[in-house]
Amino acid sequence: MSASVSLPVVHVLFENPDWLPPLVSGLEAEGFTVNLVELDQGLLDGNAPPADGIWLNRISPSSHTRGHHGAVELAREVLFWLERHGRRVINGSAAFEFEMSKFRQDLALRQHGIDTPRTVLAVGRDHLLQAAATFDGPFITKHNQGGKGLGIQLFDSADELASHLDSGAFDPGPGAKVILQQYIRAAAPFITRVEIVGDRFLYAMQSSTEQGFELCPSDACQLKAAPDVCPIDGGSKFSPSPLTADDPLVQAYIRLMAAEGIEVAGIEFVEDADGRRYTYDINGTTNYSGVLGEQIGIDGMREFARYLKERVVPGLVLVEGAA
Ligand SMILES: Nc1ncnc2c1ncn2[C@@H]1O[C@H](COP(=O)(O)OP(=O)(O)O)[C@@H](O)[C@H]1O
Ligand SMILES: [Mg+2]
Incomplete structure (x- = not known):
């Protein structure tokens, strides 16, 4: 017997519009209605209940570099408000405080038995x-x-x-x-980034470090960083990694995320000449490389939307028409 499920609205807290298109298309492709909530400036009345639906936090720790000086502090208050009203938030306050502090990321990683640089x-x-x-x-x-x-x-x-x-x-x-x-001297000039949604390993990729330390995978960032290099023509610094879901490090990341309230993340490590892997960055506001995604046949934001549909929505909405 088929059941018709009405999907909740997904409210996206954002400050960088450049990162929205792949997310919005992924959500819409799975049938969600998207409500974009820009959070650089805002007005918050604690007595007013937030709209129903799923709330997704996409506020980046680098928002001040885009002139959005209010975004992080406003997001802190908005997340508190949402959670106090019992809304379902993806990457809520707990995840956000990790996103805003590499110090806290390091502590959590070590407490979960994951090697980090000192x-x-x-x-x-x-x-x-x-x-x-x-x-x-x-x-x-x-x-x-x-x-x-x-x-x-x-x-x-x-x-x-x-x-x-x-x-x-x-x-x-x-x-x-x-x-x-x-500083970890890498055995080869790349780092590995592991993309995880909920308890699902999406894929891992290698990012070349030959052009420096700015390694955001978003296509929008690639175009801004090197407008003369077309990622589609092979100028991309991203390539698939052979890492698989059953790798103990991936499993440790999944456990850490579940324990710390982080539902979406791209986690980065670097491997030294002795084969030791040091993890140093947890990106909750992760972006997926469209170029790499096409190459390996995985649309990260679409997978995220599927996760919402299959794992988050059932806890939220009433199933109509079920026998
Ligand atoms: N401890 C380290 N040893 C060697 N390289 C590092 C180390 N930390 C960072 N890097 C390099 O700098 C890049 C950016 O560092 P990261 O901590 O990920 O900052 P961001 O949050 O700005 O991405 C990394 O992807 C890696 O190439
Ligand atoms: Mg990083």
């Missing part, structure tokens, strides 16, 4: 230099609230960092929270 957080010049002096070899600085390679710079010593701080060129990023992290 990581410390420092605020203020003296503490940055104090932290730098504790690294034996090269280390990297990053903004704690990062994304798109923000604040990423490689240093060989605390003295080198001191000269950089003196130059006045150093930007500590939001909240002046700076991550110092052991």
Whole structure:
């Protein structure tokens, strides 16, 4: 007996319109109605109940770099409001606080038994230099609230960092929270990114690091970063990874996500010459490479929409017409 299911509206909290088209097409292709909610500015009345439906958080930690200075703080309040009203939120407050802090990501990864590069957080010049002096070899600085390679710079010593701080060129990023992290020399010039939705491994891909540290897979970011390189003509820095769902690292990621309330993520690791894999980035606002997706026959956003339909909707809506 077939049952007709009326699908709920998917409300998308966003600040970067460039990332919307693949998401909206994936959701619409599965029959969802999409309501776009721009969150750079807004008005919130805590007494007013949020609309019914599924709420998807797509606010990025790099939103300030697009002039959207209010997005992260407003999103914090909106997520609280949604959750207090009992709405179903994908990548809600718990996931969002990981998204906004590489320090917290590192803690959670280690607590789940996943290897990470040695990581410390420092605020203020003296503490940055104090932290730098504790690294034996090269280390990297990053903004704690990062994304798109923000604040990423490689240093060989605390003295080198001191000269950089003196130059006045150093930007500590939001909240002046700076991550110092052991630099992992990769065996080959790529990192691996693992895309997971719920408990489903979608695919893993390799991203070449030969052109630098900004590795957002979104097609929109590729065009902006290198307008003269056409990803469709083979200029893409992304290729399929042989990693499979049964790899223990993938299984550990899936367990971490379930335990920490993260439903969608692209998680990155780098492998050293000894074959040891170090995980350093959990991207909740993940984007999928359309070029790679076509190559391997997986439309990431469509898979996400299917996940909503098969796993999230049944917990939400009444099935009409079921015998
Ligand atoms: N500890 C590290 N060792 C070696 N390379 C790193 C390390 N951390 C970051 N990188 C390189 O810098 C890129 C961006 O770092 P990441 O932490 O993912 O920041 P973002 O959130 O800006 O993407 C990585 O994809 C990788 O190529
Ligand atoms: Mg990254």
